[in-house]
Amino acid sequence: MTGYLLRRALGFVLVLWMVTVIVFALQAIIPADPARAITGPAAPAETVERVRGQLGLNDPIPQQYVRFLGNLARGDLGTSVRTRQPVADDLRRYLPATLELVGAAMILGTALALVLALAQMLLARSGAVRMTMLAAGSVPIFLSAMLLIYLFWFSLDWLPGAGRIGIRRFEGPTGSMVIDGILLGRPDVVGSALAHLVLPALALALPLAVAVGRSLASALHDVLRQPYAETARGKGLPEYRVVLRHGLRNAASPPLSMLGLQLGLMFGNLLIVERTFAWPGLGLYMVQSLASSDLPAVLGVALTFGAVYILFNMAVEIVQTLADPRMKL
Amino acid sequence: MTEPVVSVRDLVADLGREAEATRVLGGVSFAVGAGEIVALVGESGSGKSTIGKALQGLLPQDAVRHLSGSVRIDGTEVIGADPRTLRDVRRRLVRAVPQNPMGALNPTMTIGRQLAESGAARDDAETWLARTGLPDPRRILAAYPHRLSGGQRQRVMIAMAMVARPRLLIADEPTTALDVTVQAQILDLVASLRSEGTGVLFVTHDLGIAAGLANRILVCHRGQIVEDGPAAQVIRAPRAAYSRALLRARFDLSTDRSRPLPTAGTAEIAPWPPVAKGKSWALELYRVVKHFPAGPRGRWGRRQPVRVLDGIDLRIAAGECVALVGESGSGKSTLLRIAAGLETADAGDVSRSGSVPPQVVFQDAVGALTPWLPIGAQIGEGLPRDTRDTCIAEALREVGLDPALAAALPSELSGGQCQRACVARALIRKPSVLLCDEPISAMDVSLAAQVLNLLNDIRRRAGLGMLFVTHDLAAARLIADRIAVLDKGRLVEEGPSEEVVTSPRAAYTEQLLAAVPRLSREGLA
């Protein structure tokens, strides 16, 4: 047990280290000279060379990498070219909004996936559910985002289509508006924040729900053909109990892996959703950084998301292993 | 006969997907009384398992094209009943024991919870687990299925069925997936259920098992019950031609081994001609040792090695057949794989005569053929191009197949045809040793008899050395000159076939012999 967790932790550190190597390598191979970026295009060659020296760009690569790791350990991710702020500060500012959105999308997506999969298993006309999932899985994220905005904001005006909150100058301790509103006892804040959250979270949750739902439906389909499902039916259990008690638990592993995988794809979608809904989070920050070729900011976001993603997937794997009584650790 | 708990009248079922429906049951009628054990005997595809499923109302809904007739269980009509009634019937009246207990228990649920789901109070569950002969029921209730052996799981399945005190218990080949010695224990357990007043419908392909266990025997053939009578009478004087054929094809420890087994369409059978045994050894195994990493995991996930073969000495002369008998896990398949060169021994020596490596006939004949290549191409693989086609045709004729089948894909052949093709592929290379890995264990009696005859004939004519690996002592005695018994990686007995069967020296051999079902146990004597 302890040995197993130790091995997993070691694997996590190893992968994280690989991400730092990739990020460092990307910094090292960029065609644009960071020194030139700082000094401006008009600066004389000597000035650029002096800045190069100050930045340590003339040192051997291994030395540069060690310094890069040291900076990273101190939480120093460099300075954003666009905002002129330390990247770490920017990340801290925008992370809560993104976590709120991603969290909501994960919960919503998992719930939707469960509904879709059970609908396909238990409804008589399962072909229709399958087709719906196929079609929904083919909609590019910007199309679903646009359609949501057009319908629920522009046409019906039921929900807000941009931003995080309709109340000015609200600050809370956690940075998540919904949680802060609850903590500070402000129902108006909670209401407004939730209303703003619905559409972007839904847009983000849809691809997740379809992917996880299809994976779960397929796993359930296989599990319910196993002899032990037949045993359960032979005991006179109704079909829904067979699905819930014998099916779900045994079919949980593939969709859980899919959930972890989808988190990685969600980061790409996050950029588009935050851009479309003007959600002031890391995704929007990254979109703006990409537009202005702000490499330190882009790599900082990539590193943060990478760590979250790897951590989440390791957690999924550990849960899967511990949940299986057949595993001898 | 007592008042029947189940009466089946004119049961007709068409099964199949979309347009391609076939009549699986064509008007089946029978009854099972309380406390009576009725054996339903038939070969694969006879519809016997479908009867069991229909009684439970568990035929796959999307495959049922037509279902009519009447099945009354304790006064409740099952055919055409609504789902709620069917569930009630399954919960209270009819329970089933599966063919293979390995997958029949939910791996992520404790035995206790699965028993509770079956409607058992905790005390009841414990009582029944103890009644089925399981040691320490309390521990088993808390355990997950993977901790139990196959035999233990089957006991749990029986307990799980019986806690509901059903009127009818359907046991569909409950012993075929188990080791022979365990089989006998499970059969005794089923026989003891008679005292509970539960009617038992015992589905099996083996007349011997049926004769030893049942009060009455039903013989099922092509969706019809062709014979229905008291067990002793069916065995002694079967009325239907099909039952007679089934009885004739059956072999056990007292079958005449001096001549080929009688199969359909043969009247007079001449004895086997004497075989000229070669002086040289075709295959020699000397102190073969093999380990597998199968034990518990160590700290860094390495498994401890377990010794599966512990110094095996075995020699086979040219033209001689040696049967290697053992249960699953005895190491018999590993020994065959080492002889075939598919595995290497950790210690010891394997030597053989001739330049052609030993050829193998596998248990899973269909699986042993590459699905996407025509039969002929597989048989003739690696042969010189100019004579290939004639060689293939000859080899196919040799094993009793039409040479035109060379162009067919394995999926277009029956299981028996596939096994013949595999034999042809082995023979065409002219090996000095043929290794047979349970080649008949997955087959129906009549087919098994044919394949056994074919193998016996071929090794006699070609003067092959043959290693025949099996768990079935009756088959071993028929085909082999000598029998070697393997138990937990050691040879516990070796000697001429008849001698091993009539006067075994090892206790383990006696155990194996006692487990072989015989027709003479009841009725015939």
Add this chain to the structure above:
Amino acid sequence: MTVARPDPETIPARTPGRLRRLAARMGWLETVALVSLGVITLLALIAPWITPFDPYLRVAPAHLPPGWPHLFGTDDLGRDLFSRVLLGVTYTWLPGLCIILVALVVGTALGLAAGTMGGTADLVIMRLVELFLVLPSTLIALAVVAALGPGLVNTMIAITIFWWPWYTRIVRDEVCRLRVRPHVEAARIGGSRGTALVLRHIAPGVVPALLVTATLDVANVIMTLSLMSFLGLGQPAPAPELGAMTARGIDSLTVFWWLPILPAVAIMVMCLMANLAGDGLRRAVRGA
């Protein structure tokens, strides 16, 4: 000979038309989708010659709504949107196919190598694959393009780098599953060795799983490509990339809805066809 043998058994009737049976198992909708993949490829190949208007030139007033002769209306520079979307299909579909093909070739070769050679080669290749698979691929591909500079070729390279490991894993898993199957052992005993054994008795068995995944992946790759293009990492303007066209039109969604919606719908249609075809193939292969 004394042995009683049954008469040689006759040849079973061969069911004609394997393709028709496949179509029957897939369902008609999925079969149509599979055919449409070919049609789209053809369309993408000839699009530059069949656009009704020059996709790069002003041909009408700006912001014309869909109608005749401008089926999809015109954009903010008065260019024909239908011609631009048609050419956009070329810019999305062909790179998508290229990525899949390269990833398939690389992935299959490495997967076959890992699965059949075993030992150190297997260990090294699979560790590399695992590493790629645990990394957040979209994100790092984004970072790679950001570092290399935007452009279609850079985008394709970045995506391909993270795509091949999937195929390696599928092929390797399938090979390992097949390698221990009796038919491969039987072929080995029969004297088949090395490359011949792999190509005749193992590799064909990998094709179904690979074909299904690759077909479904056409949709995934197109999604990723258009996502990159939406973020401005594809070809620079005026190239008619569907993602970029959507991104430019998105701020005028409520005024000129056709500008962002129609290019996005074109992406959706391509993905839907690939998904339908892939799902149909998957069901036909599984026999469900």
